[in-house]
Amino acid sequence: MLRAITLAFALSVLPATAFAHSCPSIMAAIDAALPASTLAEADMTKVKELRAKGEQLHASGDHAGSETALNEAKKLLGI
Numbered sequence: 001m002l003r004a005i006t007l008a009f010a011l012s013v014l015p016a017t018a019f020a021h022s023c024p025s026i027m028a029a030i031d032a033a034l035p036a037s038t039l040a041e042a043d044m045t046k047v048k049e050l051r052a053k054g055e056q057l058h059a060s061g062d063h064a065g066s067e068t069a070l071n072e073a074k075k076l077l078g079i
Contacts, residue, residue, distance in 0.1 A: 023058040026070040027051065033077045047073045 030051050037044065050073035057066035 023054065023063055023066045023070060026067065026074065027055060027058075029079060030070065030073050030077065033074075033079045037077055039076065043076055047076050050076070 030047070034044075034047070037047075039047065050069045054066045054070035054073065057063075057069060
């Protein structure tokens with residue numbers, strides 16, 4: 001019985017921890033796409049602001065907010 005409870009708990013927690021750490025990979029994707037981007041200067045500024053905001057939110061523990069900002073930057077970059 002204890003084994004089943006432990007297994008159920010582990011399976012419920014593992015996916016959450018996997019997604020909680022996706023912010024750094026999104027930031028890396030943005031960083032990789034920036035040099036080759038042909039965006040207008042205003043859009044590039046917006047992408048950089050969103051990237052910085054995402055990093056700040058990630059550092060403060062707001063992973064949902066971070067992913068929202070970072071995904072918006074990715075959308076502007078077309079990635």
